[in-house]
Amino acid sequence: MKRTGASENTGAARAGEGPARGTSTPADQRRADADGGFGSHARDFARRMRSGEFGPLPGVVAVAVLWIIFQSLDQQFLSPRNLSNLSVDIVGTGMIALGLVFVLLLGDVDLSVGSVSGLTAAVFAVLNVNRGMPEWAAVLAALVVGAAIGAAQGFFSARLGVPAFVVTLAGLLAWNGLMLYVLGASGTVNLPEEGFVHALTSYYFREEAVAYGLAALSVAVFFLASYRDSRRRRSVGVMYRPLSVIAVRTAAVAVVAFAAAYILNRFQGLPLALLIFLLFVVGLDFVLRRTFYGRKIVSIGGGAEAARRAGMNVVWLRISAFMVSGTLAAVGGLFLASRVAAVGQTSGSSILLINAIAAAVIGGVSLFGGRGTTWSVLLGMLVIQSIASGMVLLGIPTPMQSVITGGVLLAAVVLDSLARQSQKAHGRA
Amino acid sequence: MSAPLLAMRGICKRFGAVWALSDIELEIHAGEVVALVGDNGAGKSTLVKVITGVGPADEGVIEWNGRHVRISRPRDAQALGITSVYQDLALCETLDVVGNIFLGHELGGKAILDEVAMERRAQELDVLESLSMRLPSFRVPVASLSAGQRQTVAIARALLSEPRLLILDEPTAALGVRQTAQFLDLIERLRDRGLGVLLVSHNLGDVKAVADQVAVLHLGRNNGFFSVPTTSQEQIVSSMTGATDNAVTHRRDRWGEVLR
Ligand SMILES: Nc1ncnc2c1ncn2[C@@H]1O[C@H](COP(=O)(O)OP(=O)(O)OP(=O)(O)O)[C@@H](O)[C@H]1O
Numbered sequence: 092m093k094r095t096g097a098s099e100n101t102g103a104a105r106a107g108e109g110p111a112r113g114t115s116t117p118a119d120q121r122r123a124d125a126d127g128g129f130g131s132h133a134r135d136f137a138r139r140m141r142s143g144e145f146g147p148l149p150g151v152v153a154v155a156v157l158w159i160i161f162q163s164l165d166q167q168f169l170s171p172r173n174l175s176n177l178s179v180d181i182v183g184t185g186m187i188a189l190g191l192v193f194v195l196l197l198g199d200v201d202l203s204v205g206s207v208s209g210l211t212a213a214v215f216a217v218l219n220v221n222r223g224m225p226e227w228a229a230v231l232a233a234l235v236v237g238a239a240i241g242a243a244q245g246f247f248s249a250r251l252g253v254p255a256f257v258v259t260l261a262g263l264l265a266w267n268g269l270m271l272y273v274l275g276a277s278g279t280v281n282l283p284e285e286g287f288v289h290a291l292t293s294y295y296f297r298e299e300a301v302a303y304g305l306a307a308l309s310v311a312v313f314f315l316a317s318y319r320d321s322r323r324r325r326s327v328g329v330m331y332r333p334l335s336v337i338a339v340r341t342a343a344v345a346v347v348a349f350a351a352a353y354i355l356n357r358f359q360g361l362p363l364a365l366l367i368f369l370l371f372v373v374g375l376d377f378v379l380r381r382t383f384y385g386r387k388i389v390s391i392g393g394g395a396e397a398a399r400r401a402g403m404n405v406v407w408l409r410i411s412a413f414m415v416s417g418t419l420a421a422v423g424g425l426f427l428a429s430r431v432a433a434v435g436q437t438s439g440s441s442i443l444l445i446n447a448i449a450a451a452v453i454g455g456v457s458l459f460g461g462r463g464t465t466w467s468v469l470l471g472m473l474v475i476q477s478i479a480s481g482m483v484l485l486g487i488p489t490p491m492q493s494v495i496t497g498g499v500l501l502a503a504v505v506l507d508s509l510a511r512q513s514q515k516a517h518g519r520a
Numbered sequence: 521m522s523a524p525l526l527a528m529r530g531i532c533k534r535f536g537a538v539w540a541l542s543d544i545e546l547e548i549h550a551g552e553v554v555a556l557v558g559d560n561g562a563g564k565s566t567l568v569k570v571i572t573g574v575g576p577a578d579e580g581v582i583e584w585n586g587r588h589v590r591i592s593r594p595r596d597a598q599a600l601g602i603t604s605v606y607q608d609l610a611l612c613e614t615l616d617v618v619g620n621i622f623l624g625h626e627l628g629g630k631a632i633l634d635e636v637a638m639e640r641r642a643q644e645l646d647v648l649e650s651l652s653m654r655l656p657s658f659r660v661p662v663a664s665l666s667a668g669q670r671q672t673v674a675i676a677r678a679l680l681s682e683p684r685l686l687i688l689d690e691p692t693a694a695l696g697v698r699q700t701a702q703f704l705d706l707i708e709r710l711r712d713r714g715l716g717v718l719l720v721s722h723n724l725g726d727v728k729a730v731a732d733q734v735a736v737l738h739l740g741r742n743n744g745f746f747s748v749p750t751t752s753q754e755q756i757v758s759s760m761t762g763a764t765d766n767a768v769t770h771r772r773d774r775w776g777e778v779l780r
């Protein structure tokens with residue numbers, strides 16, 4: 092599921108005729124010997140596994156295993172209806188987890204995201220429903236509150252040096268209390284059915300052409316982007332992906348995209364919520380991997396001292412990451428409110444936080460900072476939500492679900508730690 | 521001989537009541553490796569900080585190519601063409617080789633990185649040639665590199681700005697025997713290219729192997745400036761430890777005077 096990109100160009104051929112250097116060095120020779128095809132890719136894969144760079148593999152395996160198990164226990168699990176619902180259910184928590192990725196990349200954690208999502212959803216609901224504010228203005232207010240909370244927490248942690256987990260733990264309690272206060276006596280605010288926030292999770296593109304068209308479009312964009320990148324690399328004489336590898340990768344993307352479109356079309360079509368979520372995943376992935384800003388965030392997590400000496404404004408960058416986290420918590424809160432068409436006392440519960448962290452870590456975001464992509468969240472959410480959905484189908488009680496989710500989180504963190512250790516050992520060897 | 525690349529005269533630096541450096545003289549010519557040695561607390565790191573602008577001197581004159589200059593901020597040193605690699609290397613573990621080399625100096629447009637251009641530039645750095653032979657690609661994270669390879673990355677980063685003077689603080693402390701040998705080869709290549717190199721080291725073996733001159737500090741003062749090929753290791757050791765009343769030191773003192 093991982094998006095391709097120049098920055099993770101793995102073992103591939105090197106242009107023999109590139110204008111890089113006139114003379115042929117041993118390195119050139121070596122690279123020329125290594126065929127650009129599957130052999131070098133297989134070797135590179137083996138090296139990554141040995142050195143603890145598991146990438147999305149554990150998540151993919153987990154999804155496959157879970158789906159096989161649940162499907163064999165209950166034929167309804169892989170039905171279009173269940174999978175379509177699952178694809179909408181992942182969005183609210185997934186948005187929260189996307190914001191959390193920014194903070195996790197720093198090597199920090201934001202424990203307040205669940206409470207922030209509840210508070211901002213309450214702000215939206217009260218302003219819009221109780222006070223009659225236009226919907227767009229209330230949405231904007233909710234996002235601003237989320238960003239402001241993030242800025243405040245970031246300030247305490249980055250500027251004043253209070254450990255982030257303490258600041259955000261205080262936030263977890265405080266923002267939840269504030270949410271209850273904002274909701275007031277009634278305790279629950281129902282969202283109007285005609286509102287666009289309500290539509291966020293209830294609107295489906297029923298025309299089959301939409302899902303198929305978007306699948307085709309993404310495959311085409313994926314191929315063209317890979318192809319252009321590869322050609323440019325070849326022309327300047329750096330390692331590039333040969334056409335055969337690009338073709339295989341494109342085919343894999345096409346299979347996933349069209350299978351998803353086919354299944355979604357067999358229920359109610361492409362859910363708007365899923366489309367928005369995927370756009371966020373792609374957009375934020377671009378920000379993190381291809382922009383100066385994203386590179387700075389990643390490098391702080393991988394070595395704050397290195398980043399500081401390289402002249403980065405580490406304090407401001409940290410604060411900004413907490414602002415992203417707060418804002419996306421607000422976005423997630425709106426989707427969660429939309430899903431149940433209400434904001435109530437139980438909004439923003441701590442299970443949200445656990446699920447968001449678990450999703451990020453299961454998908455391959457490191458708690459030690461500096462490692463992970465937004466695609467990790469999509470994968471991790473599929474694991475988390477599959478467990479939840481499968482257990483509902485099997486009639487397993489909610490408390491047991493919590494136990495299992497906790498266990499999965501622990502397993503993911505253990506894997507993360509082992510990966511780090513093995514990478515260290517590999518490096519020092 | 522032409523004017524030295526860097527000349528320092530009468531450098532003084534105090535921390536409260538402690539004179540970390542008093543009346544220090546140092547000269548480094550282009551195409552020359554000068555080792556800076558001394559016991560713990562002798563003032564080596566303090567002197568390096570004076571040169572890099574991290575901790576400017578209280579008194580003294582610094583000349584760059586015979587011209588009087590003032591180095592009061594790190595940026596001043598960078599503008600002159602002085603870069604340094606610290607002992608801790610300050611690499612970003614999770615970024616790949618290319619990402620580390622360009623850390624803080626990424627290539628690209630307004631907001632978007634140009635990975636291809638960076639990878640290409642990295643490939644053209646001949647410092648990295650030894651690295652590229654042993655790695656599957658420059659896209660492996662630095663965390664999985666060996667100590668010597670990490671050192672190479674740090675030096676490549678320092679060389680990116682095409683400096684005139686490279687300062688290395690305790691560069692071989694973390695390296696094994698073979699890696700140290702490779703590293704010393706690299707220093708020699710840089711010297712032959714006309715760089716001035718200031719090598720801070722505790723390891724006299726390395727100093728003997730690669731340095732042209734050695735400057736000894738003792739308790740914040742100059743305690744000799746020797747030409748390496750004509751000086752024995754014992755002479756350097758005794759001036760590092762401050763022994764002054766034996767024949768060896770007398771000989772060394774004469775040498776020191778002649779060279780200065
Ligand atoms: N920031 C500081 N404040 C006060 N004293 C300092 C400071 N930095 C260095 N000193 C003092 O200056 C003297 C020289 O220290 P310096 O770190 O330069 O020694 P060094 O030669 O690098 O030693 P080492 O081999 O241990 O690295 C020491 O006495 C040290 O205590």
Ligand SMILES: [Mg+2]
Nearest residue numbers: 561564565566
């Ligand atoms: Mg020191």
